[in-house]
Amino acid sequence: MQARLRGIAVRAYQHAPMQTLTHAVVTVDKGVAHDARGKPSLRQVTILSEASWLLVCHQLKVLQPTLPPYAFSWLNRRANLLISHRIFNTTDIGSTLRIGSCVLEITQPCNPCVKMDQHIKGLQALLTPALTAGVCCKVISGGYIKLGDQVTLTPQPYQALLL
Template identity: 25%
Template sequence: MPFPFFGDDKSTIARLLSTLPQEGRVEWIGLRPARRQPLLSVPEAEAETDRHLVGDHARPKAGGKRQITLIQHEHLGAVAGFLGMPEPVAPERLRRNLVISGLNLLALKNRQVRIGPEVILEITGECHPCSRMEEELGHGGYNAMRGHGGLTARIVQGGQFAVGDAVRVVQSEQKPAAPPITG
């Protein structure tokens, strides 16, 4: 039976899913200059609308869902913990373009985020680990990354962004908010 002050279960879940007031932060940016080459840590980057990061070897199709990859900063320590490492895993080892802190990235699936003043990404799906994680992290690396591989995104609006830039959820046009819950 639903709680009387919440309404039906579906509207409660919809309201909970739309509540993301936090702001995140870009902690790290990495570019892959060539296939199987080490990632380069850079202080800033340029995202091309519906393409890729300038300087990254990946050339996804226009309209593709994997134009840029993101990983949760808080997961770097979790992955290291699963592997018995004393320090968080260095981001370049995980082969993702952006490391974001302060936001639960999985909660952003199918939503848009603004990075800095210009860039808008649409979070399109999970970025599952590949067998390369065994090579990079050692025995158990693939399984340590399961559930912590990050997300993929499409670049809706390109532009410049930098380490330290804010990451905010783009609020979609919604119906007027329900009255606050009191109790």
């Protein structure tokens, strides 16, 4: 099954609540528009796997069958993007993701901070192993993204695509 963009979120300042969007502009200079952490860096855009999040919710027993698809919002993870049908692993570092018309390079794992346990005890520990908390990316080329966009992973550095 093809990976899809299932969620977009930004925060206006560092400790602000996450705000969901249906679409966004992503730029090399600012990351996801209106996000406080979007300046150029190895952690310009953060991406969470929906499958990994559902597994963590199941382990924490915060899934409720009557509330699709999860009762404990992915916004608590504080990632910018949520994608379906993809679980990240260490071999994805250095790969590129095309989402909508933008291209992102996966630079490193996301390391969950202590704030995760403020939401629910044990969350930080469950997000720690094997890229469960998602990946950090830098913007290679900006563009427009919207919910439902196809997400394509290319398992090589973006520079190799230019050859």
